[in-house]
Amino acid sequence: MTGEYDHQIRDLDSRIDALESDLRSLSGKFGYTEDLGYELRNIRDDIAGTEGKLDELDTDLRDHITDTNRALQRLIGQVRLLEGQLLASGGAQLADLDTVTQEQRRLARAVARGREASSVLLTPHERSAHQQRIQRFESTVEHHRQHRTAVISTVGKLTRTTAPGDREKAAAELAQALATEQHLRQTLDHQADLLKAADTALAADAQARAEKHGVIEAGKKAEQKLILALRSRLADAISQRKLLPTWFVTVLGSAPPAARTQQWLETATQVLLYRLTYDISDQVVALGDKPVGRGGPRTEWYKQLATDLRRWR
Incomplete structure (x- = not known):
């Protein structure tokens, strides 16, 4: 309006x-x-x-x-x-969504370690950007090589030409070819720094992936196990018509919505996983206190969940 x-x-x-x-x-x-x-x-x-x-x-x-x-x-x-x-x-039971076993706590620690290890890796977007810089440099190198051949050909044409009008035309072509070659060399000089930074970043990322592969994979497997367990616990509580905790109801409601039920269940499970991973026990605020600091895997996860939860309020 x-x-x-x-x-x-x-x-x-x-x-x-x-x-x-x-x-x-x-x-x-x-x-x-x-x-x-x-x-x-x-x-x-x-x-x-x-x-x-x-x-x-x-x-x-x-x-x-x-x-x-x-x-x-x-x-x-x-x-x-x-x-x-x-x-x-005595008409209803309160659903217990926070009590966990020692094994689940062990898995939660593996999730936290895996997310922390993954946070130092390049994102798919960052990797793609570096790879594109390398491809652009290689393309410019090939273009420059082809143009140098064209410059040599133009020089040969000028030396073989004797007629004044033809020599003037060949000289103009050579001047244009040399200007283009100079521009390509300047472009290569500019791209060289970007190429070095891209090579360095991709090499460091490859090394980090190799070093942290075990921790990251263990974290992913632990996360899959916990998601299945937490999703099952939540589904049982709903099917048994148990009262969901206050911290849950205030952000996700007291029951699944008729529409977008699958998305609701996925968000709810992620909230449960976040609370378990970072040992959130607040009975009013679903995600607990906002993480301190501007970055890190916990902060990014918190922001994503906060955004997802707005759809259900």
């Missing part, structure tokens, strides 16, 4: 500028501008009215956001109240 009114205001401003220009031109030519002046006043009134509506929309939007937040807090309170009443009456 606000974007639509912004567009209208910009359109009206453009009309005013055009009319003012016409007004000045007509004033000089005819000295009669009452109609234009009347239209300008109407347009300015329209702008004032539109800006007023825009302010009202902004106010309404802020009010809606505030009302939504209040409704969410009331909903959370109602969920907690219902949980307490059901548990007190």
Whole structure:
């Protein structure tokens, strides 16, 4: 809505500028501008009215956001109240999604180590970018080699030509060929630094992959085992109609949605895995405290989960 009114205001401003220009031109030519002046006043009134509506929309939007937040807090309170009443009456069991075995904790540590090891590797995008730099350099080298052959051919043509007109034409071709060859050499010089950086990065990545292969693979296998176990636990809790924990309900709801159920289950399982991997025991906040620092595998995982959870609120 606000974007639509912004567009209208910009359109009206453009009309005013055009009319003012016409007004000045007509004033000089005819000295009669009452109609234009009347239209300008109407347009300015329209702008004032539109800006007023825009302010009202902004106010309404802020009010809606505030009302939504209040409704969410009331909903959370109602969920907690219902949980307490059901548990007190013995009418329902509370699902235990946080208790784990020693074996699962061992697997969780393997997951953390594997993710930490993977974080120092180049991403597929980074590897592709380095490989493309190398390919561009090799392509430029081949282009330069072919053009040098063309320069030599042009020199031979110039030396064999005797007619003044033909020599002038051959000299112009040679000058153009030499300019292009110089440009290609400069391009190669520029790409040489990028090539060195790409070679270094790919070599370091290959070495890291070789050194950390075992840890990374162990982490992946551990993660697969935990995902299966946690997914099964969650599915059992839902099928048995157990009350899900407050920290779960506040971000994912009390039951799977009718639409996009598979995506919901995948996100929920990842939240369980994150809590297990980093030993999150907070009973209110699903992901616990935000990780300290700007980078690292835990921070990236936290950001991804926080983004995924917004779809279910």
